[in-house]
Amino acid sequence: MAAPVFDHIAIIGTGLIGASIARAAAHFGAAQRITLFDKDEEVAKRAGALELGEVCRSAAEAAKGADCVILCVPVGALGVCTEAVAGSLKSGAILTDVGSVKAKAFEAMATHCPEHAHLIPGHPIAGTEKSGPEAGFDTLFQDAWCILTPDSGVQKDYVDKIAELSRFWETLKSKVEIMDAVQHDRVLAITSHLPHLIAYNIVSTAYDMESVDDGQVVKYSAGGFRDFTRIAASDPTMWRDVFLNNKTAVLETLGRFSEDLAALQRAIRHGDGDTLFEEFTRARGIRKAILEAGEDSDTVNFGRHTK
Amino acid sequence: MAAPVFDHIAIIGTGLIGASIARAAAHFGAAQRITLFDKDEEVAKRAGALELGEVCRSAAEAAKGADCVILCVPVGALGVCTEAVAGSLKSGAILTDVGSVKAKAFEAMATHCPEHAHLIPGHPIAGTEKSGPEAGFDTLFQDAWCILTPDSGVQKDYVDKIAELSRFWETLKSKVEIMDAVQHDRVLAITSHLPHLIAYNIVSTAYDMESVDDGQVVKYSAGGFRDFTRIAASDPTMWRDVFLNNKTAVLETLGRFSEDLAALQRAIRHGDGDTLFEEFTRARGIRKAILEAGEDSDTVNFGRHTK
Numbered sequence: 001m002a003a004p005v006f007d008h009i010a011i012i013g014t015g016l017i018g019a020s021i022a023r024a025a026a027h028f029g030a031a032q033r034i035t036l037f038d039k040d041e042e043v044a045k046r047a048g049a050l051e052l053g054e055v056c057r058s059a060a061e062a063a064k065g066a067d068c069v070i071l072c073v074p075v076g077a078l079g080v081c082t083e084a085v086a087g088s089l090k091s092g093a094i095l096t097d098v099g100s101v102k103a104k105a106f107e108a109m110a111t112h113c114p115e116h117a118h119l120i121p122g123h124p125i126a127g128t129e130k131s132g133p134e135a136g137f138d139t140l141f142q143d144a145w146c147i148l149t150p151d152s153g154v155q156k157d158y159v160d161k162i163a164e165l166s167r168f169w170e171t172l173k174s175k176v177e178i179m180d181a182v183q184h185d186r187v188l189a190i191t192s193h194l195p196h197l198i199a200y201n202i203v204s205t206a207y208d209m210e211s212v213d214d215g216q217v218v219k220y221s222a223g224g225f226r227d228f229t230r231i232a233a234s235d236p237t238m239w240r241d242v243f244l245n246n247k248t249a250v251l252e253t254l255g256r257f258s259e260d261l262a263a264l265q266r267a268i269r270h271g272d273g274d275t276l277f278e279e280f281t282r283a284r285g286i287r288k289a290i291l292e293a294g295e296d297s298d299t300v301n302f303g304r305h306t307k
Numbered sequence: 308m309a310a311p312v313f314d315h316i317a318i319i320g321t322g323l324i325g326a327s328i329a330r331a332a333a334h335f336g337a338a339q340r341i342t343l344f345d346k347d348e349e350v351a352k353r354a355g356a357l358e359l360g361e362v363c364r365s366a367a368e369a370a371k372g373a374d375c376v377i378l379c380v381p382v383g384a385l386g387v388c389t390e391a392v393a394g395s396l397k398s399g400a401i402l403t404d405v406g407s408v409k410a411k412a413f414e415a416m417a418t419h420c421p422e423h424a425h426l427i428p429g430h431p432i433a434g435t436e437k438s439g440p441e442a443g444f445d446t447l448f449q450d451a452w453c454i455l456t457p458d459s460g461v462q463k464d465y466v467d468k469i470a471e472l473s474r475f476w477e478t479l480k481s482k483v484e485i486m487d488a489v490q491h492d493r494v495l496a497i498t499s500h501l502p503h504l505i506a507y508n509i510v511s512t513a514y515d516m517e518s519v520d521d522g523q524v525v526k527y528s529a530g531g532f533r534d535f536t537r538i539a540a541s542d543p544t545m546w547r548d549v550f551l552n553n554k555t556a557v558l559e560t561l562g563r564f565s566e567d568l569a570a571l572q573r574a575i576r577h578g579d580g581d582t583l584f585e586e587f588t589r590a591r592g593i594r595k596a597i598l599e600a601g602e603d604s605d606t607v608n609f610g611r612h613t614k
Contacts, residue, residue: 076580100530125530129594145527187523190513192530198505199531201571203590205564206497216494218596220452223407223432223499224506226597227534233594236587243575243583254572257512258565264508265561268550273383276550280543283510287436287540289525290533 005168008033010066012059012081014047015235016127017098018072019136021172022052027138030171037062038133047133059084066090068168070122071097071109076241079108089117094161096122100188100238102149102181104245118161121181123147124174125192129233142173149181189249193242194257197250199231200239312475315340317373319366319388321354322542323434324405325379326443328479329359334445337478344369345440354440366391373397375475378404378416383548386415396424401468403429407495407545409456409488411552417458425468428488430454431481432499436540449480456488496556500549501564504557506538507546 009031011018018036025031034053038044048055056062063069063085071081078097089095095117099105105121113119126144128135146169150162166176179187206217206225221229243250267275316338318325325343332338341360345351355362363369370376370392378388385404396402402424406412412428420426433451435442453476457469473483486494513524513532528536550557574582 125527127530144529147527183518186516187519187527188530190509190516190519191524191527191532194512195509195531195535197571198509198568200587200590201568202497202501202505202564203593204586205501205560205567207589207593208563208567209493209497209560211490212494212497214593214596217498218593218600218602220432220454220494220498221597221602222451223434223495224502224538225498226602227538228502229590229594229597231531231534232587232590234587236584236591239587240580240583244578244580247575247578250575251572253512253516254568254575256515257509258568258572260512260515261505261508261561261565264504265558265565268554268557268561271551271554273547273551276547277543279511280507280539280541280546282514283507283536283539284543286510286514286521286525287536289521290528290536293525295525295528295533 002029002171004029004032005164005171006031006067008035008066008068010035010037010062010069010085011053011072012037012062012069012085013072013077014038014043014052014133015072016131016135017124017140018070019047019050019052019133020126020138020140021070021072021098022047023136023138024141024172025168026053028171028173030168031068035062035066043133050133052133052136060088063088063093064090066093068094068096068165071095073097074235074238074241075099075101075105075108075245078105079111082109082112086112086114089114091116092157092161093117094165095119096148096165098122098124100192100242101245102147102184106149106151106181118158120148120150120162120165122165122169123149123184123188124169126174127234129230131235139173141169144174145177146174147177147179147184149179149184185246185249189246189253193246193250194253196231196234196239197243197254198257199228202228203232309336309478311336311339312471312478313338313374315342315373315375317342317344317369317376317392318360318379319344319369319376319392320379320384321345321350321359321440322379323438323442324431324447325377326354326357326359326440327433327445327447328377328379328405329354330443330445331448331479332475333360335478335480337475338375342369342373350440357440359440359443367395370395370400371397373400375401375403375472378402380404381542381545381548382406382408382412382415382552385412386418389416389419393419393421396421398423399464399468400424401472402426403472405429405431407499407549408552409454409491413456413458413488425465427455427457427469427472429472429476430456430491430495431476433481434541436537438542446480448476451481452484453481454484454486454491456486456491492553492556496553496560500553500557501560503538503541503546504550504561505564506535509535510539
C-alpha cells in the first residue's frame, strides 16, 4: 500500500457518501486519521458504532488540524458548514465537498472560507438510492468519475493542492477530471438532475391515477417503472437542494425535454409511426456508445450495488 | 418433470420473447414439440442454428396441428399473422400472443381467428433491452407476471383452455393473472409504456443539447441517465406499435405526467423547496412497497439480466 495522501481528513456529514469516503480512505490507506461529525447526534452515534472514524462533538473540532476537510452535506448546507469549520482550518488545508451542483457550491463555501485554506469543490459521480452511514461501502467510488471544479487561480500552492486532492480520489479508485463549474452544472443537469426529477415525477403521477390502484402499479412494475422508483428513492433533502441550486441549467434542460415530449405526444395522437420509429432508433445509438466506453460497470452504477 | 402441458406449440416470431419461450418450454418440459417461423429468413436461420425448434417455411406450416400458437410479433403485425395461420389452426387450438397492448391485440386477432380456435391474448411482463433469438434465455419468465386477457365468454371449453394456457405459463415459472384488456392497457400505460416513452425522450433531448457534447453525456451517465438509456435501447418497432395501439391510455397518462412536471418546474423556478421536498418524500413510499412486495427480483428485471 502506498503512503497515505493525507495524515488527517475530516468528514462533515456521515451519510452514504461521507461514510463511503471514510470506509474507502481506511480500506485503501488514503488517510492516516479520520475525524467525523454529523449534526444529527443519532446519525453520528451510528457512524461511531460502525467505527468509521473518531466522532467529534462539533464540525470545528473535527476539522481542527485536518489536511483535508470534506463537506458531505446537502448543497444548501455548505455555507453554514463552511462557517462552522472556518475558524479551525489550518494553514494550507484543503476544503472540499461532494455536492452535485458546483457553481453555487463554490459561492456558498467561498464566502466563509479563510484565505489560508484552499477551496477545491468536488463531485464524485457515484451513489445508491440508500441513505445513512450504514449504506456506505468502500468500493462506491471505484471506476467512478470524480469531477473537481477548482477556481481559475494558478498559484503554485493551489495547483499542488489540486494534485493532492486528485491523488486522494485516485487512491479511492476514482477517475478524476477537472472541469469548469458552470459546465459541470450543465452536464449534470442532463445526465443526473433531469433523470431524477423525471423519476420523482412519474412516481407521483402513478400515485394519483384513479383508474389504476397503487397495488397494481407495484405488482406490474417490472415493465420499466421499477427502474424509475429506484432512482426516485434517493434522499429528498439532497435533491431539493440540487434543484434549488442548479435552477438555470435544470430549467433550460427541462424546457427542451418538455418540447421534445410534446413532439412525441403529437406523433402518438396523429398515429405518426415513422416519427416514433426514427426517434426510438436514434436512442439506441447512445446506449451503444455507453457500453463501448465501458461506462456501464456495475460497481459504480446508481442503485445497482445492492443486488 | 410433470407431463408437458401441450403436445405441440408453434411460435411465430423468434425474437427475444419467442426464443425465450422456446428455450423455457424445452427446459421446463412444457411442450413436446416446438415449431417455429420468422418472416425474416436470416432470423429464422439463426433460430434454427440455436436449435430452438423445427423451423418452418411459413407461419401456416408452423401452426399446422399445434395445440397452442403463440404470436411473438409486434402488436401491429398481429392481424396479418393471425390471417396467415387461420387456415392451419386445428379445432380446439389456442391462439395467443405476448404483446404489451391487449384491447387492440384482441381486435386485430379476433377479425381473422376461426370460430373453432380459442383466442386468449396474453402478456408476459418480462424482457431485456436486447433483441433477436440470441438474446433469449430459459429463465426470462421466472417470477414474472403473465397477464391473460380472455374474452368475457364463459363456455366450458373456453374456460378449460384458459386454465391450460395458465398452466403453460406457470410451467415456465410465471405468475399468471386474468385481467380485463382495457384495464391491462391502463395499468401498462403507467407502469411500462410511459416509462419507455420518457426514457426514449430524455435520450433524444441529451443528443440535441448544444452546450453538452455527446461524449460528456456518455462519460458522466452514471448519475442517473444510464438507467434510462438501458430502457431506451428496447426494440423500436415493438415500441412504435405499442404507442400506436394504446393511444388513449398513453395520452391520458402522459397528460397527467406533463401537468405534474409543470408543477415541479414551477416549484424550481420560484424556489419552492417545500413542494419539492414533499413530492420527493412521497416517491420513496412506492419504492418501499415494491421492495416489500418482493417485486424487485433480479431475474425478471427489465434490462438487468445481462450483468
